[in-house]
Amino acid sequence: MEKLIFRYVLRFLLLVIIQVFVLNKIQLSGYINPYAYIFFILTLPFDTPRYLMLFLAFFLGLSIDIFLDSSGMHTSATLLIAFMRPWIINAISIKKEFEPKSFPDLHNMDTRWILLYSIIMVFIHHTFLFFLEVLSFSNLFSILSQSIISSFITFILIIICFMLESKQNKRI
Amino acid sequence: MRNLINFIKKHYYFFLFIALQAIAILLLIQSSHYHRSFWINSTNYISGSMYQRYSNIEEYFALKKINKSLIDHNKKLIKQTPYSFLKTDQNIFEFNDTLYKRQYTYINAKVINNSINRRNNYLTLNKGRSHGVDVDMGVITPSGVIGIVKNVSSNFSSVISLLHTDVRISAKIKKNNHIGTLIWNSPNYRKVSMVDIPPHVNVEIGDTIATSGFSTIFPENIPIGLVSNYDIKRGENFLTIDVELFQDFNNLYNVFVIKNLFGKEQKELEEETIKEAVSW
Numbered sequence: 001m002e003k004l005i006f007r008y009v010l011r012f013l014l015l016v017i018i019q020v021f022v023l024n025k026i027q028l029s030g031y032i033n034p035y036a037y038i039f040f041i042l043t044l045p046f047d048t049p050r051y052l053m054l055f056l057a058f059f060l061g062l063s064i065d066i067f068l069d070s071s072g073m074h075t076s077a078t079l080l081i082a083f084m085r086p087w088i089i090n091a092i093s094i095k096k097e098f099e100p101k102s103f104p105d106l107h108n109m110d111t112r113w114i115l116l117y118s119i120i121m122v123f124i125h126h127t128f129l130f131f132l133e134v135l136s137f138s139n140l141f142s143i144l145s146q147s148i149i150s151s152f153i154t155f156i157l158i159i160i161c162f163m164l165e166s167k168q169n170k171r172i
Numbered sequence: 173m174r175n176l177i178n179f180i181k182k183h184y185y186f187f188l189f190i191a192l193q194a195i196a197i198l199l200l201i202q203s204s205h206y207h208r209s210f211w212i213n214s215t216n217y218i219s220g221s222m223y224q225r226y227s228n229i230e231e232y233f234a235l236k237k238i239n240k241s242l243i244d245h246n247k248k249l250i251k252q253t254p255y256s257f258l259k260t261d262q263n264i265f266e267f268n269d270t271l272y273k274r275q276y277t278y279i280n281a282k283v284i285n286n287s288i289n290r291r292n293n294y295l296t297l298n299k300g301r302s303h304g305v306d307v308d309m310g311v312i313t314p315s316g317v318i319g320i321v322k323n324v325s326s327n328f329s330s331v332i333s334l335l336h337t338d339v340r341i342s343a344k345i346k347k348n349n350h351i352g353t354l355i356w357n358s359p360n361y362r363k364v365s366m367v368d369i370p371p372h373v374n375v376e377i378g379d380t381i382a383t384s385g386f387s388t389i390f391p392e393n394i395p396i397g398l399v400s401n402y403d404i405k406r407g408e409n410f411l412t413i414d415v416e417l418f419q420d421f422n423n424l425y426n427v428f429v430i431k432n433l434f435g436k437e438q439k440e441l442e443e444e445t446i447k448e449a450v451s452w
Contacts, residue, residue, distance in 0.1 A: 020222075021226055033290070050185040050188075051185065051188055054189055054192055055192075065199070066216065066218075066219050067223075068287070068290075069330060070290070070292075071199045071202075072196040072199030073196075073200060075192075075199065076196035076197060076200065079193050083189045132200065133292075
């Protein structure tokens, strides 16, 4: 159990640092910015208490907001996906029962499930984030295209994260 | 009552979500006010010093570019010194120079965090209140306007970039001194728009746009950019001019913070006038 907590704390810090100092510095054609820090929310164990998940999402979003001066936007979007995660998992899994302490990764779940799960979570997060950023529906098309492209890049990054993680698990 | 408690117990998850979401939205709303004196921004101690450390490393990779821009700036300044002028009038006369009184001083600062790809962009500088930086001071480089200081802590300051939807800067067409307002509404970080110019004004592509000096924040005639296009939008009575910025915001290292020594005086006078006009 301690090992698990340590692992998630480390992952939290690592993802925030990578997001702030690496991903935010890659500015692909001006407007596109991948937000891969939500990998943390994606890989929380299935039996995480719901309140804990919300608090973790809140602090994850807040720490990103502090660095990006975006005041609450990331907090709000991250909270939303943490809130919706149980339903999304429920909706896309055939098997409804999970072993205690198991978490979504390439060993426990099949690849198609991981792909579908990541793309739904990423797309909800990004779309909500970009809407908050503009706070209007005036240029719907540009927001939508921007969120689709950014989602796609984040999605690829998250799949790479999943693959790296499964490699690490094999070694243990 | 018991039913109510049971109801809340059963759906506590939902209520917790709403409560936390409310905090986030509150943060979002209060940030749109001009002065946010809140610690959720990059001027606080932890993120400020982390950005400082990062930029110390990153700066090495840009030394060549920084040197080049400094050389250009020096060249410009040397051109203005008396040594670079040939004296054509040999008559000697003395005068006590009371014509000039210093209005602006400059504080040099380093950009330690910057973004260009969001709707509302901010910068963080490594100078703060202890170096004399204060809220509402202008930030420039030799080749253009950068933004306005919004928050200061003792060692860092956070600047609203020109690339921010709430920023409005008074600017003029340099050749005929017509005044307009600069706003940023395109996703392109190299372009801003100048609005509120009457349609009879003579504008041509390639004209220089500079600051007007009407606000207390920026001195007059700081270059901003060149006119790249202009037209009258449908349903409007004023020209909209596209301005291509001289300064590449993706390439910012050293900036100057402007302190206006007479800014307070001017502002007080203007406010007094407005007050009196209302009370008539």
